[in-house]
Amino acid sequence: MSADLSNIFSEELQSATDLNGLSQLRVKYLGKKGIITAELKALSALAAEERKAAGKRVNDLKSSVEAALDFKEASLKSDSLRSKLLSESIDISLPGKSSGFGRQHPLSRIMSEITDIFVRMGFSIEEGPEVELDRYNFELLNIPKDHPARDMQDTFYVSDEILLRTHTSPVQVRVMQRQKPPLRFIAPGRVYRCDADITHSPMFHQVEGLMVDKDITFSNLKAVLRTFVHQMFGADTAVRFRPSFFPFTEPSVEIDIGCFLCGQAGCRVCKSTGWLEVLGAGMVNPAVLENVGYDPDEYSGFAFGMGIERIAMLKYAIDDIRLFFDNDIKFLKQF
Ligand code: PHE
DSSP states (O other): OOOHHHHHHHHHHHHHSSSHHHEEEEEEEHTTTOOOHHHHEEEEEHHHHHHHHHHHHHHHHHHHHHHHHHHHHHHHHHHHHHHHHHHHHHOOTSSSOOOOOOOOOHHHHHHHHHHHHHHTOOEEEEOSSSEEEHHHGGGGGTOOTTOGGGGSSSSOOOOSSSOOOOSTTTTHHHHHHHHHSSSSEEEEEEESSSBBTTTBBBBEEEEEEEEETTTTHHHHHHHHHHHHHHHOOOOOOEEEEEEETTTTEEEEEEEEEEEETTTOOOOOOOTTSSEEEEEEEEEEOOOHHHHOOOOOOTTTEEEEEEEEEHHHHHHHHHOGGGGGSSOHHHHHTTO
8 A cells, every 4th residue: 555655646746746745745745734644643553463563554655755755956056046147147258338428518618728838838727717807807807897998898787786608718717816926827717707608608617817927028928828828729830919909918919820720711601811819818908917006117017818619619710600509419419
């Protein structure tokens, strides 16, 4: 009978293909009401002489059933682990997920190229407020309230005395008021004018520069700005200093560079002149030095200012200033 039982168990064990079936089988044979448990209980009804041999048989059967169940359980578990590992394996030959690199905005790039050049020439960097007093933006720069030069810059007024700065020149005044010469700094930043078309934006960027000390002459202005142009646009670039007017500099100049787009032959960008205007500059007007409490007989200096968008447009041959502010990735990716 036990031999039969052993065979039946073997068949049932074979057909148990998962852990759930296996545990049902274990209950069926070894559980409280299991077949083998019942046989063990039945031993007590046997006569003493039969009980010994029968007991050994049932106990042997019980051990071999337990061992077979344990073995199968272990092998089912390792099978399922193996298939789990296989299904979860990582294919390291798949291409990675790229997070994509960002890049500098073309204006930021031009801005840092410009600041790098001046920092190498010993200029430090200063900042000033974008919401500015009329006093700093105009009056102390020798542009009184009724002066026609105010028409050169269409201004956003916040109130009679407060405005959005129209240029970075007020930083000249602020720094001179709190420091004594020698001074040598640039002041990059945003400026605002009530003006909008393909070459004008109501907000744009300038870099101001100022150098004040004893014995600063127009030669120093020419040397510094020529060096700047050659580093920014290439050592072969032609430079021209053309007389101009700014109330805060005297004499004043406009600095043109030879048009690098047409090799000075004349094109649409240089309006057939062969020259591109890139900077305003001049010797600091003695009236401005007096306004900040410097003695114009002791100190002199030069100042300059340039528009970043304009330089970027020239350098990258961009014909619409609004492209800088549209945040169109296809445009920005090109630089
Ligand atoms: N502030 C002038 C402008 O915005 C530029 C300039 C700066 C000219 C310094 C001379 C000296 O047009």
